Structures are given as structure tokens and as C-alpha cells.
Amino acid sequence: MIETFAALAEPNRYRIVELLRSGGRSVNDIGARLDLNQPQVSKHLRVLKDVGLVRVEPRAQQRVYELQAKPLRALNDWLDRYRRVWDVRFNALDELLVELENNKETSNVRKKRK
Amino acid sequence: MIETFAALAEPNRYRIVELLRSGGRSVNDIGARLDLNQPQVSKHLRVLKDVGLVRVEPRAQQRVYELQAKPLRALNDWLDRYRRVWDVRFNALDELLVELENNKETSNVRKKRK
DNA sequence: CGATAATATGCCTTGACAAGCATATGCTGT
DNA sequence: ACAGCATATGCTTGTCAAGGCATATTATCG
Numbered sequence: 001m002i003e004t005f006a007a008l009a010e011p012n013r014y015r016i017v018e019l020l021r022s023g024g025r026s027v028n029d030i031g032a033r034l035d036l037n038q039p040q041v042s043k044h045l046r047v048l049k050d051v052g053l054v055r056v057e058p059r060a061q062q063r064v065y066e067l068q069a070k071p072l073r074a075l076n077d078w079l080d081r082y083r084r085v086w087d088v089r090f091n092a093l094d095e096l097l098v099e100l101e102n103n104k105e106t107s108n109v110r111k112k113r114k
Numbered sequence: 115m116i117e118t119f120a121a122l123a124e125p126n127r128y129r130i131v132e133l134l135r136s137g138g139r140s141v142n143d144i145g146a147r148l149d150l151n152q153p154q155v156s157k158h159l160r161v162l163k164d165v166g167l168v169r170v171e172p173r174a175q176q177r178v179y180e181l182q183a184k185p186l187r188a189l190n191d192w193l194d195r196y197r198r199v200w201d202v203r204f205n206a207l208d209e210l211l212v213e214l215e216n217n218k219e220t221s222n223v224r225k226k227r228k
Numbered sequence: 229c230g231a232t233a234a235t236a237t238g239c240c241t242t243g244a245c246a247a248g249c250a251t252a253t254g255c256t257g258t
Numbered sequence: 259a260c261a262g263c264a265t266a267t268g269c270t271t272g273t274c275a276a277g278g279c280a281t282a283t284t285a286t287c288g
Contacts, residue, residue: 001128002122002123002125002128005119005120005122005123005128006119006123008116008119009116009119009120009123010275010276011116012276014115014116014119021195021196021199026234026235027234027235027236028233028234028235036277037277037278037279038234038235038236039235039236039237039277039278039279039280040276040277040278041235042235042236042237043236043237043276043277044276046236046237058285060234060285060286061233061234061235061284061285061286062233062234062235062285063234063235063236067196067199068199069199069200069201069202070200072193072196072199072200073200073201075189075193076193076200079186079189079190079193081135082135082181082186085135085181085182085183085186086183086184086186086187086190087183087187124245124246126246140264140265141264141265141266142263142264142265151247151248151249152264152265152266153247153248153249153250153265153266153267154246154247154248155265156265156266156267157246157247157266157267158246159265160266160267172255174255174256174264175254175255175256175262175263175264175265176255176263176264176265177264177265177266
């Protein structure tokens with residue numbers, strides 16, 4: 001999770017991700033559109049690949065990078081755990097639903113009461 | 115958006131946010147629970163406050179920090195724009211349904227009614 | 229097999245930022 | 259106003275990561 005945040009916290013990497021939202025692109029294509037030098041694009045893509053945000057598909061002599069679902073899904077799941085904070089619908093009488101959802105995931109919910 | 119990612123990319127800040135999910139806490143309380151020195155806690159809270167992730171409420175001589183909805187909501191909205199990438203239900207032939215949902219406005223999409 | 233295009237990697241420099249520690253500021257009760 | 263606790267800020271140091279540039283790697287085609 002933190003890795004994903006770190007990857008997206010870098011401005012140029014964020015721009016790359018935004019660009020790839022419209023579909024896979026080659027390294028040079030990305031560099032041209034975002035006005036970045038090729039080596040830096042490759043490096044950023046490496047970071048994005050390491051955290052699973054993109055995957056590579058060789059196409060002829062170039063490599064097409066495209067977004068991957070998994071980290072985005074993970075981000076969504078993470079955010080779900082904060083729903084009671086940001087979603088208005090959870091602030092009122094939906095406490096019951098919250099309880100149910102908490103039961104569904106028994107991961108790190110075991111907190112010590114004092 | 116990038117600011118939010120950057121704030122959450124720092125391990126200790128992430129831990130603070132996770133801790134605050136269960137409710138507002140004072141600076142020393144946070145420091146004690148996460149085993150952090152008080153100055154670093156204050157600094158991290160400053161960053162979190164600057165990006166709007168927390169707000170302060172003075173309580174006696176201590177300050178209680180608690181999570182704020184806005185950046186989390188923004189994060190959710192941002193993620194929504196990638197839904198077609200990560201949400202399986204968007205990958206197939208549900209394009210029509212997407213149109214319908216957008217029109218219905220029942221989902222958590224587009225609730226900004228400024 | 230050379231030539232060339234597309235991409236990756238290595239090295240260096242520089243800037244940002246987190247931790248540690250000392251100290252300042254602020255609030256509360258007496 | 260003073261003492262004492264809670265929190266904030268300033269300064270220094272060390273680490274890490276991004277950009278720039280040169281160069282290595284890989285693939286395609288003649």
C-alpha cells in the first residue's frame with residue numbers, strides 16, 4: 001500500500017499513470033507526450049512495474065506499458081476501510097452495515113481494548 | 115492528489131492515519147502507541163494537516179487530531195476515474211450499465227453538489 | 229553479420245526530507 | 259505570575275531518490 005502511494009507521489013510518475021489511463025503506450029510515446037527524457041521514463045516505468053501498477057508487453061522492438069488492476073483494486077479496498085470517515089452515508093444509521101463489513105475481514109481488526 | 119499520496123507514502127504517517135481511523139487522539143497518545151518521539155509526531159501531523167487529512171481540536175492543554183473526510187473523498191473520486199481498469203464489472207459488456215448508473219446518480223459517483 | 233532503432237542501466241550530482249535533540253511556545257491550575 | 263505539562267519549532271545530519279548524461283542491451287531488418 002505504501003509502495004503504491006510512494007509510486008504515485010512522484011509527479012512525473014503520476015502523469016504517466018494518468019496518461020496510461022487511456023490505454024497502453026510505448027516508452028518513447030510516453031516520453032514524447034510528457035516531454036521527458038527516455039531514460040527517466042524507463043526508470044519511472046520500472047518503479048511502476050515493481051509495485052505492479054503497470055505491466056509490459058513487448059511489441060516488435062518496442063515495449064508497451066499498460067495499467068494493471070491489482071494495485072488500484074487494493075487502493076480501493078484500503079479506502080473502503082475508511083468509508084465511515086469520508087462517506088456521508090455511513091455517518092448516520094448505517095452502523096449495522098459497518099459491523100457486518102468488519103466481520104467479513106478478520107485481518108488486523110483485533111485491537112486491544114483498554 | 116499528489117500531496118495526499120506523498121503524505122501517505124511515509125511509513126510513520128501512514129501508521130498515524132491508520133491509528134486515527136479509530137478516532138481522534140492527542141499527540142502524546144499517538145507517540146506512545148506508535149513508539150515515536152513527540153517532535154516527530156507533531157511534524158508528521160503538521161504534514162497531514164497541511165494536506166487536509168487531519169484537523170486539530172484543542173482540548174484543554176492538549177490537541178486532539180482526527181481524520182478529515184475531504185482528501186479521502188477526493189482519493190475515491192480519483193480512483194473512480196480508473197474504475198474501468200480495476201473493476202471487473204466494467205471490463206465486459208457493461209458499458210451500457212455504466213451509462214445507466216451515471217444517469218441514475220445513485221452510486222457514490224458524482225456527489226459533488228457544491 | 230553489421231546498422232539502426234527502442235529501451236534499459238550505471239554513475240554522478242543535487243535537493244528533499246525524516247530523525248534526533250534542544251529549545252521555544254502555549255495552556256492550565258494554583 | 260509561576261510551575262508544569264503538552265505541543266510546536268529550529269537546527270543539524272544522514273539517507274534516498276530523481277534528473278542528466280553516457281553507455282549497455284535487445285530486437286529488427288538489410
